[in-house]
Amino acid sequence: MKVAPRFGTGHRILVTGGAGFVPSHLVDALIARGCTVVALDNFVTGSKENVAHLLDTPTFTLVEADISDGLPAHPALAERFDAILHMASPASPTDFEKLPVEILRVGSVATLHLLDRALDDGARFLMASTSEAYGDPKEHPQRESYWGNVNPIGLRSVYDEAKRFSEAATMAYHRSRGLDTAIVRIFNTYGPRMRPDDGRAIPTFISQALRGEPITVHGTGDQTRSICYVEDLVRGILLLLDSTETGPINCGTEHEMSMRQLAETIIGLCGSKSEVTYITRSADDPEMRRPDLTLARKLLGYEPTVTPEDGLRRTIEHFRSRLG
Secondary structure, X not given: OOOOOOOOOOOEEEEEOOOOHHHHHHHHXXXXXXXXXXXXXXXXXXXXXXXHHHOOOOOEEEEXXXXXXXXXXXXXXXXXXXXXXXXXXXXXXXXXXXXXXHHHHHHOHHHHXXXXXXXXXXXXXXXXXXXXXXXXXXXXXXOOOOOOEOOOOOOOHHHHHHHHHHHHHHHHHHHHXXXXXXXXXXXXXXXXXXXXXXXXXXXXXXXXXXXOOOEEEEOOOOOEEEOEEHHHHHHHHXXXXXXXXXXXXXXXXXXXEEHHXXXXXXXXHHOOOOOEEEEOOOOOOOOOOOEOOHHHHHHHOOOOOOOHHHHXXXXXXXXXXXXX
16 A cells, blocks of 8 residues: 655645644654645643744744634634644643643644634644543554543543544544544654653653663553654654545554563663662553554555664654753
């Protein structure tokens, strides 16, 4: 299966959350294709630093705004878009507790604003969903047909249910109004531009290892995640964008490892003397995560290529340069 590029030179793309970790890499890839990209971000978790290298690029515009309040009056937003990629949302465990209402609003009100704009523009609408839609899964690996095991009132529910609402809204606009839509379920992703203090395992472990501090692993460390380097994820998202598929389609890798193994791998790659310590595990923390990539392979020709060791080395070097 080979998906032909559908968006490139001459196409205008809106990326919400465009100064965030994953979206900023996506913006880079779209600009490299020749697209004109408008990135919208309120910088609650995104950073201007992530797109600073693009600020003098004629085909790039950064707009500071909160999409939950609707699209603001701005010249770059006045013209029609060919595609809208809704990537905005705080997405780390620490955000779930600090920004619960903001997460719910960007997953609901903001999604509806953008679906209406996509309908007006006749644009393809791509919704960035998440493996969190599966909750603490009873099925392993997780297929797109699995409905999930989500605690609807737990601490993580603000993110899980916001994304599940976004998926439902996206499908409703597709079915009832004929909107060209796509849903990607993103599994654990890492790479340069992650926030060192965002609460996720990889940036936390790397920061601690580089400083020679104890590596704080939640629970027993037996819980697993499948980690995907951001370059692989971006390629998968662009394949879905270019296709005519609706999804949901999983995107990630099958490189599953326990949190203990991840911590030990990072210690070794950092050349650190840090030791692993164990702290209380957070509520509703999923026991395991690994995507079933059958649909991505069959429908998109997607295949991740970056090994955990290679991706982690690149990420460690990025963090090392930032920490001095």
